[in-house]
Amino acid sequence: MCGPGRHAHQRANRSGNASIIQPHHYRTSSPALLIKFHLVLPPASKFPPSPLLHHLHPPLATHYSSLLSAFASPRKYRWRTSLSVALCILGNSGLAVSKMETLAMGASVSASGLCARATAQTSQTSRAALASAFSGKSLRALKSNVSLTLASQRPRQLRVVAEAQKETLSKTAQLPEDDGTSDVQRPATKGSDRKMSIKDIDSKEYKGKTVFVRADLNVPLNDQLEITDDTRIRASLPTIQYLTKAGAKVVLASHLGRPKKGPEERFSLKPVAGRLTELLGQTVELAPDCIGDEVKSKIAGLKEGDVLLLENVRFYKEEEKNDIEFSKKLSENIDFFVLDAFGTAHRAHASTAGIADYVTSRLAGLLLEKELEYLSGVVQKPTKPFVAIVGGSKISSKITVIESLMNVCDKVILGGGMIFTFFRAEGKSVGSSLVEEDKIELAKNLAELAKKKGVELILPVDVIAADKFAPDANVQTCSASSIPDGWMGLDIGPDAIKQFQEALSDAKTVLWNGPMGVFEFEQFAKGTFAVAETMAELTSKGAITVVGGGDSVAAVEKAGLADKMSHVSTGGGASLELLEGKVLPGVAALDDVRIHA
């Protein structure tokens, strides 16, 4: 990390003035509305701040004034500093503010910390003031000044992002004219946030401290309860080792599978503790539970560098319900919360998100950081040409991903079972291949959208068709437009492999999700392996290659090419949600770092 934010943060840390940098989160039991404002404010020297801010929250304005003068760099950010206020407002019991953070972009300071300080002192007043500010008149007034964009809508959560335009706000905030010394044209804070990672804190801080690490150790087990793929365990090691080396007492938590009836032997993390012991070269004890007195005394007995694995957090139904009391119990006697479970970061569960409300420091682990860097980084700032390859069988779960990718890709290559829905949309005969009838219209729309956006949407020219879905099926290669009745396409054909290789030849960034065929059966694995090999070659030529999705990763592992990719994601659902541009609840709960570009 670079930039003044880092220094400001470290300064605050060393001086022990933790309250300045520690964001404070109010409990969100049922967030109904998140409104985010980017307010363009005059510099500290020109305070009192905008009437709009006063209107919103007078105590915050006062604190902002003094804190801003302490942090803002007088030379670089003299002209303009942006402040964002994010408010989660509860919808079910009137309006009550559940979470608030300010992001002082210009000062590049973790301004959630700034606001935390302000609100920590006046939490009740803040809640009331903000609630009333948004309960009626004020909100209407704001709406006329701020352009509201509906970002996403869910049954229980409505997210609205309101971005103030410079022009409209400058009227409201009575900003001085641009004197040409600032970065005024730059958008406020959008897309610039990065989460605090365990490396953003001096490693000495961890010595003797208890660090709760939520990892995703959800690995496949066979009938003998042996681990059949330890990728996720190995991927979690760097964070654990970094912390133990720093002298932390590591309390490791994870889920395994989807137990529904409380504790069950087949969902126990026991095999994981054994594998961790082997890989770390030190004993990793499995606690009998994840909460309770016995666990507490085990945590109390930890020595520096020890690792204790808690039993499956999903043995409690409260975990998936993101229960407040359960979250509190998990947080007991914890100094730092570290989320490293990228594969579960799309779940708003107690151990991935809820716990964050009850600890003072919420940090990203090294795996999570790497995943975000590659997956978000690739999508947000790809080196062009950027080619996405989307395959697999579930068009319904990938349609939004394809749509999002079209905003950033030069080419989108489609393979796997989903192509037949597209062929049907083009009126082609697909035999008995997999088709999602109710998605034909969507496929048509996507093809149209690609044309509109000037994105090349590439479908295979030929396929390997089989007379049954079985490893020993009879096969024939046929043109993608004429699969005989009774036959089903189970892989892309030899010409399609050449076609895809050609399309990929100049790619500088490649993102792959979903196999090209039923690679589990040898005779339908050629397309998938050919794509994996092509990507490996591209990596060796300097391209960035990223593979996500459970089966795609398994295919790359099976081909022995996992280490030839720039990044192989440990997240299935999580990587898809990230590519769709969704905010992962686990990630959202972590502390922000703001870097001024």
Ligand SMILES: Nc1ncnc2c1ncn2[C@@H]1O[C@H](COP(=O)(O)OP(=O)(O)OP(=O)(O)O)[C@@H](O)[C@H]1O
């Ligand atoms: N032509 C096809 N017909 C039927 N099934 C197919 C075809 N091509 C691939 N598949 C199947 O698709 C499955 C993988 O699809 P899926 O969409 O789940 O991909 P994934 O990589 O696991 O991604 P994610 O984890 O994000 O869901 C594989 O089991 C594979 O056999």
Ligand SMILES: O=C(O)[C@H](O)COP(=O)(O)O
């Ligand atoms: O395997 C996964 O994708 C993660 O571990 C999340 O598991 P879940 O889908 O059961 O929440």
